[in-house]
Amino acid sequence: MGHPMRGATAITGLGITPMGRIFGKSANELAADAVREAIADSGLRKDEIDGLLINPGITGTTGGGIGLGLQNYLGLNNLRLLNHMNAAGSTAAQMVQYASLAIAAGMANHVVCVFADNPLTEGKSSGSSYGGASRMPSRPQGVAGLYQHAGFFGPNTSYALACSRHMELYGTTHDQLGAIAVAERAWAVMNPRAQMRDPMTLEMYHASRWIVEPLHLLDCCLVSNGAVAVIVSGADQAKDMKAPPVYVLGMGQGHPGDPLRSGSDWETETGAKIAAKTAFSMAGLGPRDMTQLQLYDCYTYTVLVTLEDYGFCAKGEGGPFVADGKLGPGGSLPTNTGGGELSGYYMWGMTPLSEAVIQGRGQGGERQQKNDAILCTGNGGILNYHGALILGPNRS
Amino acid sequence: MTDATPAPSRPLPQADEISKEFFDGGMAGRLMLMKCTACGALRLPSRRHCDVCLADETAWVESSGKGVVRSFGIMHQRYHPGFQTPYNVAFVELEEGVRLPTNIVGVANDAIRVGMPVVVEWDRYEDVALPKFRPA
Numbered sequence: 001m002g003h004p005m006r007g008a009t010a011i012t013g014l015g016i017t018p019m020g021r022i023f024g025k026s027a028n029e030l031a032a033d034a035v036r037e038a039i040a041d042s043g044l045r046k047d048e049i050d051g052l053l054i055n056p057g058i059t060g061t062t063g064g065g066i067g068l069g070l071q072n073y074l075g076l077n078n079l080r081l082l083n084h085m086n087a088a089g090s091t092a093a094q095m096v097q098y099a100s101l102a103i104a105a106g107m108a109n110h111v112v113c114v115f116a117d118n119p120l121t122e123g124k125s126s127g128s129s130y131g132g133a134s135r136m137p138s139r140p141q142g143v144a145g146l147y148q149h150a151g152f153f154g155p156n157t158s159y160a161l162a163c164s165r166h167m168e169l170y171g172t173t174h175d176q177l178g179a180i181a182v183a184e185r186a187w188a189v190m191n192p193r194a195q196m197r198d199p200m201t202l203e204m205y206h207a208s209r210w211i212v213e214p215l216h217l218l219d220c221c222l223v224s225n226g227a228v229a230v231i232v233s234g235a236d237q238a239k240d241m242k243a244p245p246v247y248v249l250g251m252g253q254g255h256p257g258d259p260l261r262s263g264s265d266w267e268t269e270t271g272a273k274i275a276a277k278t279a280f281s282m283a284g285l286g287p288r289d290m291t292q293l294q295l296y297d298c299y300t301y302t303v304l305v306t307l308e309d310y311g312f313c314a315k316g317e318g319g320p321f322v323a324d325g326k327l328g329p330g331g332s333l334p335t336n337t338g339g340g341e342l343s344g345y346y347m348w349g350m351t352p353l354s355e356a357v358i359q360g361r362g363q364g365g366e367r368q369q370k371n372d373a374i375l376c377t378g379n380g381g382i383l384n385y386h387g388a389l390i391l392g393p394n395r396s
Numbered sequence: 397m398t399d400a401t402p403a404p405s406r407p408l409p410q411a412d413e414i415s416k417e418f419f420d421g422g423m424a425g426r427l428m429l430m431k432c433t434a435c436g437a438l439r440l441p442s443r444r445h446c447d448v449c450l451a452d453e454t455a456w457v458e459s460s461g462k463g464v465v466r467s468f469g470i471m472h473q474r475y476h477p478g479f480q481t482p483y484n485v486a487f488v489e490l491e492e493g494v495r496l497p498t499n500i501v502g503v504a505n506d507a508i509r510v511g512m513p514v515v516v517e518w519d520r521y522e523d524v525a526l527p528k529f530r531p532a
């Protein structure tokens with residue numbers, strides 16, 4: 001007998017707003033646009049929605065982000081399940097997990113999971129929304145202030161430090177990291193929703209400016225305004241609904257904790273290692289069974305270390321593994337087929353999840369890849385939160 | 397009133413309730429660590445409870461100030477007016493196992509290496525001294 005949660009639920013609705021430098025809408029308004037589209041896509045009536053899980057992006061911290069008040073904005077009056085969740089970039093996968101568990105337990109039938117964010121301000125740079133310098137006190141309290149005094153600003157700094165250790169320990173090169181960026185851009189060229197659709201070469205990658213060495217600009221994800229909503233339903237109902245169901249075959253999480261703790265190898269071994277065991281075991285599948293990957297890619301390095309932690313290659317071999325272009329169009333391991341967060345759009349864990357749903361339905365158009373088993377991951381914090389989903393078009 | 401506004405400074409941390417000994421130690425040139433009296437684990441004084449055993453009884457011990465560069469990066473994007481780019485940022489792991497965010501001084505950015513032995517050097521301001529590290 002397989003795991004009781006394998007194929008118990010499916011994603012039955014998807015709504016995606018325009019992405020990027022989209023101005024003039026609040027986070028609630030963006031969320032409502034995505035939810036309206038997801039409900040229409042599912043064929044449900046709004047009053048059939050009985051669950052709502054809410055994940056704000058960076059505006060949940062900086063102000064203006066979606067919160068519990070979104071329920072009232074959306075006029076959802078029959079909820080049996082409601083929460084405002086935040087485990088950073090792992091939240092989208094986690095929302096689908098908690099929705100699935102609740103549905104399997106009979107606590108809800110159709111759960112909307114929504115992410116919305118609008119950190120970009122007209123006329124201001126993308127970087128200004130995440131560095132945090134504008135919110136920094138001149139006299140920070142306690143040893144947490146050591147970060148600020150040393151000049152650590154936002155996730156760019158900490159991911160650069162993780163990446164530099166991998167490069168030193170395993171000889172990982174910029175050509176190898178660049179291969180990830182180039183592969184994802186080649187996919188984005190085929191995605192009408194992607195923000196970056198001009199072809200990119202490895203030379204262009206090398207020529208892009210440093211943000212935090214060893215990370216070039218083109219190692220770093222985009223920043224986007226927009227929203228994505230998905231609907232999770234029980235598998236028995238999903239098979240008769242309007243959209244082709246994308247079944248949830250496996251779920252897992254892994255959260256290794258504080259990067260500063262003594263003895264941690266947080267830079268090169270992430271929560272993906274823990275999540276992989278749970279998710280693959282539930283699905284009864286392994287890395288070799290995955291026909292395509294939708295991996296959280298806040299940085300090129302995140303993709304590389306995630307591939308290692310899921311066992312697609314040995315620890316330390318991620319660089320040579322990706323260097324032949326196998327992640328890109330025509331490659332043997334299609335990855336981030338919508339362009340990911342590097343070249344597509346940055347909706348935290350909803351970026352890989354939204355593309356996984358498109359691919360799972362077979363609606364990827366010219367970028368459609370074999371979709372029997374899709375690994376979809378979310379990574380958050382500084383490589384310290386991880387959520388995994390294994391998705392596919394067939395329940396068994 | 398024609399004087400230019402003074403250049404903005406880096407953020408300068410101040411002691412909070414649990415880190416007073418750390419900051420007092422810095423002014424005296426001593427790198428102080430919190431030690432859990434229940435299990436002996438060492439940590440920066442960022443929390444009242446031991447993150448190994450959750451005890452909240454602590455003592456203070458002085459670090460040797462010696463360590464290695466755990467990882468480093470070079471900041472090129474300028475986020476804050478108190479910093480001139482490029483500058484380095486690093487995690488140093490002390491020989492006692494405790495890690496801290498810092499800068500490496502006394503060496504060119506392109507000569508910093510993971511695993512490089514370093515020793516503490518104090519960056520002194522009027523009312524606070526912060527631990528930086530130079531090649532040992």
